[in-house]
Amino acid sequence: MSAEILYAPWRMKYVTSPKKETDGCVFCAVVNDNVERDRDNYLLYRGKTAFALMNIYPYNTGHLLILPYQHVSTPTETSRSTQIEMSLLTTYFVELLSELMQPDGFNIGTNIGQAAGAGIADHLHTHIVPRWIADNNYISVVGNTRVVPELLDDTYDKIMALLQDQPPEISVL
DSSP states (O other): OOOOOOOOTTHHHHHHSOOOOOSSOHHHHHHHSOGGGHHHHTEEEEOSSEEEEEOSSOSSTTOEEEEESSOOSSGGGSOHHHHHHHHHHHHHHHHHHHHHHOOSEEEEEOOOSGGGTOSSTTSOOEEEEEEOTTOSOHHHHTSOOOOOOSOHHHHHHHHHHHHHHSOOOOOOO
């Protein structure tokens, strides 16, 4: 059986970039990094108790994460105001992505615990994944390979441009 090759030249930047040593959580490292590195970290928004981040291993173009600043693994460990802000940010980014990308739908979910599918189970995060009719194609189903048609940097720039024009109006109790 011959090996199939999928060329993804945009990945070379990630593969060859220096990796930051972290003793702990990658999400905490990103949000605790200098705000001037938000673009490098694909951090989109810093709220009072929660933040929005692009997934660097997206299921689809525009795949975002909403996370609390607090390093917790379940929503029951967060304050009511954090739960509200995370919910409002989820709604805001669904609306923003709807306007920007015009998807046919969304998958929104929080996997709590490794048994539920959480890749990083120690830091609570909610996925927002834009979906288009027929976005699962032959290569996704048979080759178990995702095809993301846009560079992460390009997606980040588009989201940030709209975010700056239409900042979220988040009022947390």
